Amino acid sequence: MAKPPVSEVVNPKQRQYEAMVRALSADLYRFAWWLTRSETVAQDLVQETFLRAWKNLDALRDAESAKAWLFTILRREHARMYERKRLEVVELDDNITEDTVFASPERSGDAAQVRDAISRLPDKYRDPLAMQVLAGMSADEIAASTGQKPGAVMTQLFRARQQLKALLGGRAAAEGGRT
Known part of the structure; x- marks a missing residue:
């Protein structure tokens, strides 16, 4: 009997991780977008969250608490993002008005x-x-x-x-x- 290709062999840890990603990525993205107000930054934040979760998946003792665990990781990654980032301060003219034609409906x-x-x-x-x-x-x-x-x-x-x-x-x- 032939062995299945390596790409078809999936360990239980990987299955658990993939199930978490499928089930919770939308919720994590909504929360990350709420925190950052930026689509790309929110996507990066979710990616960093899942990367850290993969590295520390063994620390998750109860699959029922995965959602709370991932949200904790996301909040901490968001805080780390601001620890690393130094924003430039730019003086803006107070008389600048927003062009309502290009304003977001939000x-x-x-x-x-x-x-x-x-x-x-x-x-x-x-x-x-x-x-x-x-x-x-x-x-x-x-x-x-x-x-x-x-x-x-x-x-x-x-x-x-x-x-x-x-x-x-x-x-x-x-x-x-x-x-």
Whole structure:
């Protein structure tokens, strides 16, 4: 009996990794895009996350916690990206106006206002909210990813929603007064 070609032999570690990539890459990309606001940087961040995950796959003890584990890696890779990168400071003229013809639709309308309100939330509220909304993570998964207790995460999510309502409520009241 002939042996299968080497390319057809797949070990269990590789199968586990490939299943993780297929199942979680979209969620990781959405969260990375949320963090970076750049398609290419988000793709690079997800690639770095999966590379680090492959190198440390033996550290994953429970396949059920893979999502939280990968989100932790992604958040740390995002932080490392800014540790390594030194941005140049460029003075801009305050009188520059944005050309509305070329403006992205995401920069106007309700979605932009909600995104702006979320960006004004403190990090400790914004990050768990983004993990829940963009990645569909449960409070337990967010807690595992951030190293907190689930009760603390639930409190942060509640407060994030309350602050978001206040920020958007102020906008709605201001718009209501203009009519």
